[in-house]
Amino acid sequence: MTKTRKPDSYWRDICLKYAQGQYHFSTGKRPGAKKWKKALEKIDACLLQSHSTKDLFGRSLRCSCGFHKSAIEKAHSEEWARQTIRYLSDCERHMKMATFVPTAAVYLPPPAFRPLPLAQWFETVHSNDILSHVDEMKGVITSTYGRILKMDSTKKITKKLAGGIGDSAAWMSNIGNEFGQVLNSVMTTGEGAGLEELCQGIVTRYKNAGQTEPEVVYVDRDCCSQSGVSSVAKLFHPWKSAVRLDSFHFMRRFNCGLTTEHHPLYGTFCGKLSSCIFEWDQEDVRRLKEAKRAEWKSSHSGHAPTEEQPPSAQGN
Structure with missing residues (x-):
């Protein structure tokens, strides 16, 4: 007790x-x-x-x-x-x-x-x-491809390592596709290490599977070079894919000119900046409206929404 x-x-x-x-x-x-x-x-x-x-x-x-x-x-x-x-x-x-x-x-x-x-x-x-x-899992993992690749490095994953391997890695580099699937990853003690083996492994996978090389590779840095060939393009040799700076880090280049991120108009500025880069695909918007109208009709005994209905009911 x-x-x-x-x-x-x-x-x-x-x-x-x-x-x-x-x-x-x-x-x-x-x-x-x-x-x-x-x-x-x-x-x-x-x-x-x-x-x-x-x-x-x-x-x-x-x-x-x-x-x-x-x-x-x-x-x-x-x-x-x-x-x-x-x-x-x-x-x-x-x-x-x-x-x-x-x-x-x-x-x-x-x-x-x-x-x-x-x-x-x-x-x-x-x-x-x-x-x-x-064998089945290896086949599934190594059968992931994409026509748009994104390479990025982070420290967040390595901070989750615990025990005897807690300090064995400082960076984790990933290569993903346009669907958010990870094609390959590598953990290293410093940023930039092991990238050549990582990238060449992806090149070999595409070659062995008979897949066409991706159209573009997005990175967070080193997308340009004064000599004409960027260091990232050399990592994916002999691919001729275009190397571009991803939109998020492109926007971050503008943010470097700001004095603080806590300004009340900081969110508005980033939103306006995003609208200058991206635009709505009108075909996707049309399909979205049709899907919302069909959803409304199925839940209201087949009656289509009227002009007096809220925009969400009309698919706007």
Whole structure:
């Protein structure tokens, strides 16, 4: 019994729900006993509390607090009990319906409860399942192409690295297509390192698959050169694709002339600048309006929106 006059069973159930994300503590409602305070600290420090079962490199995360494992075992036992009750209920119903049958039906007892295997067993089964699909996954990953490529580098991903590899990389460079799919990535200790292998790997992939080279490659820097051939174009040799500065970093070049980004008209300036670069495709706008009108008709018994209807109903 804690100082709040709550039994240990109550706080154990609360911790299980908290580990599953089904319970949130309001201000001042956490347990006062050191035992359960320490338990909550373990849950917060557990890697599985982020509701992710894999780390950045696809390795399985293990529960260090014990409550996530307990939650799984509880769910397993509840599901077994639920299925057992359903089976016995069906047997009883069948027995009542078969009253006038001369031969009595024989019902097997429900399967006995079996505890969950160890975590190592689950990891082995999961690893074997992944290994059985390695060729398929490689084929899917290396069969991604695009006619417009975008190369960019970031530090955000490398900051998520933890443990012994926490300081092993400082930059992550990616090459994606016009659909937002990532074709290839590389982690390096400095910006610009490993880009030649990254780009030549994409060139080789296109060549082996018989794909035509992309029309344009967008970058965040080094798109131009006084000698006539940019350094990015050399990375994708022998492609003749155009190399252009992407629109976001093009707009950032104008922002460098501003004194602050906290000015009340900064958002308006960027919006106007964006409208000077982009324009609405009228064919896409027409299709969007038709889709919105069709959606309105399907939800209003086939009646088309009138001029008095709001613009959203008319597809404007």
